[in-house]
Amino acid sequence: MSYADKLRESAARAGNIVCMGLDPVADVLPQSDAPMRERLNGYFSEIFHRMRLEGLSPAAFKPNIGYYAMLDRPREEDFAGSLALADILEMLETFFPGIPVILDSKRGDIARSSGNYASEAFECWGADAVTVSPYMGNDSVFPFAYQDKGVYILNRTSNPGAKELQNEVVLDPVDEKVMYPLYHSVAMLIARWNGEHPGLGAVVGATSPDELEDIAGVFAGRDIPMLIPGVGSQGGSATEVISRMRKAGYDLALARINSSSGLTHPWKKGAAPEGWLDQVMDAVRKLTEEAAV
Secondary structure (H helix, E strand, O other): OOHHHHHHHHHHHHOEOEEEEOOOOHHHOOOOOOOHHHHHHHHHHHHHHHHHHOOOOOOEEEOEHHHHHOOOEHHHOEOHHHHHHHHHHHHHHHHOOOOOEEEEEEEOOOHHHHHHHHHHHHHHOOOOEEEEOOOOOHHHHHHHOOOOOEEEEEEEOOOHHHHHHHOOEEEOOOOOOOEEEHHHHHHHHHHHHHHHOOOEEEEEOOOOHHHHHHHHHHHOOOOOOEEEOOEOOOOEOHHHHHHHHHHHOOOHHHEEEEEOHHHHOOOOOOOOOOOHHHHHHHHHHHHHHHOEO
């Protein structure tokens, strides 16, 4: 099954286009003396069990590898973070079969190194998709283009500093008489690359709705996935994202609107309060309703 078809099928199954980020922060977990691997496993196991009981499912999951790797101490032979991520991926396969997992690692290097990073994502971790940087060009990106896998290329990101580079006006790479913002040129490049390698898509932040609508218009009518972070804590709106994509004629089933801390620990700071699981369920339910398809 192609990655685009997998997105459409999982959106239909879940009834929404939500991507649930799984980025654990030790300080917000329930208090426990258990080792970190067991704390993370217990935390996400409770969330996933309750979601299943309440019939809640996002249409994708996105663990950011940095949140797990930073818990490892390889020189002390301690791999608690990586082992916890492996456990969580196993849980996702059990609780939410057929729902894509996007490994957020934002890789990108010379061709041979990119090939190693692609192997890490798809063969070592068994992810369905990965995030990558376009800065080094196609020989850096194409090693990630595994058959039937997804590749989300950073296009117009949700962080405040994105405009420093991504909104700079540059010459169009095909027609040098035309000038576009860099993010628009990258979008056109992604569209061209997708013609050669289906499954290549874009990371486009919800915090810049005008740019998102522009990019969605470039991708409209094509099987180009979009991963849309920035909803919730960063201030983006799921309803506005959907409105902008519809206006541009983009296929909503190919998009995934991501929220991470806003779903997994909506209280933000301090150890999990009494009734924390209810808060998580309320946040998941609200976003899946806002992003229903």
